[in-house]
Amino acid sequence: MEIKLIKRKSKTTNRVSLSLEYYMGYTKTEEGKIKHNRKYETLEYYLIDPARTKADKDHNKVNLEMAEAVKAKRLLASQNKQYGFTVEYKIRTNLVEYIKGLIDQRKNSPGNYGNWDSSLKHLIAYAGHDTTFEGVDKAFVEGFKKYLAKDAKTKSNTNLSANSQSSYFLKLKAALNQAIEDGIIPHNPAQMVKPAKTEDTHREYLTLEELQRLVKEECKFPVLKQAFLFSCLTGMKWSDIQKLTWSEVQELDGHTRIVFRQKKTKGFEYLDISDQATRYLGERGEPNERVFVALKYSAWHNQALEKWCMKAGILKDITFHCGRHTFAVMQLNLGTEIYTVSKLLGHKELKTTQIYARILDEKKREAVNKIPDIE
Template sequence: ANAIKSKRIIELTSGEAGIMNHKDKVYLLDWMQLYKEEQKKRGKKNIGQIKSVTDILKEYAGERFTLNQIDLTFCHGYIDYMLTNYRPKGKPISASTRNTYYQIFNGALNAAVRAKRILKNPFNEMEKSEKPKMPESVRSYMTIEEVRSLIATPMQNEGVKSAYLFSCFCGLRISDIIGLQWKDVFIDNGQYRLAVAMQKTKEPIYLPLSNEALKWMPERGDKTADDHVFDLPSGINQLIKPWAKAAGISKRFTFHINPI
């Protein structure tokens, strides 16, 4: 069985696939299995989602559907099936999950085009308005009154409290706060600034620090330039939730929620 499986993978991924006729039968579920294995080899983390998409395609099209049978009508039907028929655990999937499953199947078809298993990806013929969309997220923000309440409320770990309030007054993400070192802090014509390469964008920024932000930055003491400004434990979001509750804040509260 392993020898047969290996032979199929070699045939589908090697140069031999490029000269095979597009009419040769390659079953859709076989291709999805191959696509999942290739993504796993590349270190991708969406393997479970690829399996879910394969299960949907098995329900929707059966086990004997071939790649060369896929057309625009099939792709429209796949999207409609997720919307109207697919009910894992008896409940419809969310719009964001539907968008993810569309993206995965679209990626698998693009891979099939590159491997010369199909001539084109029918999703490319679909109108943008017909494709699943990621719903716009509604972000929560802290009001000035809520920030004042947090300032007035003691916290078990005052270092975490200072880091959160520092982020409120300078706008850094949690990843940038964790990575902040004393060598990133400098004085320019009497103005304290931060020179930071953002963890998410890798773009350097130069932030002026207000007096309010400086109030929550710890003293450097004898720390070296490579030492971190904030000494923070793991699981910060779990630590700040009881603090927010004690301050009378009932909204969803994480380190990413800053003032408006």
């Protein structure tokens, strides 16, 4: 089979559409006439003709490269089929069932699991249960983005926030990226669609005084108290604490260092922790044994965390992830420079950490406004 990239100039606009022509040989009719077998695939990319500006030329270069990449993948698929390797893209795979499989892999990461699960529910509301990858194109993706912005509702029947819209859209995009790796689709139709623009959100945290009150109160699940306070003193995420083993807890020159691979980013982290945080690790176990053995995610544990905070007189909406926020704000408040805090949190970009610095700016504004009127 031959595959050619075809360009067709529009008669009414300056666009040049791009498509692939599949030539599959020919057959002869009973009358002896030759009938060529061709089929066409219209691509989502296009060129601008004439390309008068640098932006037009850059656009053409990128789109032509993308179209050539699709052609190369189609050729590879054709060759694999010819030589008996992994054959055609499994585009008839059910999209919902595929994403359910991805969600099952995230059960030990409560926040991430919840976001994926919510995203799937909205996707089902938008497209139903029977959508296959065959029907997922750029128009489908843009339709999902529009549905999230206009029609999707929260449990309390309000519109989704911009951050929720962006989060749910990016889950679909991530699923499509994984589908490429799994050989289901050749390219991601969400690649050229931008998610909703996010907004800064309030990050709840505990003050030092509130944290001290928590320490004095009992929690229904002692391991939950132990792990949460450890998060407040180290900034480690739930997912990394939950899977932490004793082999990742190392002693170095009289200090304790956690050497672990982040569950979210897959990157290795080297985190030196304080003696105070080390005490919350408890008694050392076997190398392959989890440090926080009985720690798990459930509605009971979430309620226990909430009741524990209420016993300490804390009425804030505290989740386990607030331990990480607490660590960040305390460090900045105590004068640790932001670059160091960023490294301690394992952030890839400094702008992620700057969100916590803005929290302190708000507190400073509140402080100066507390001065009573002097006139």
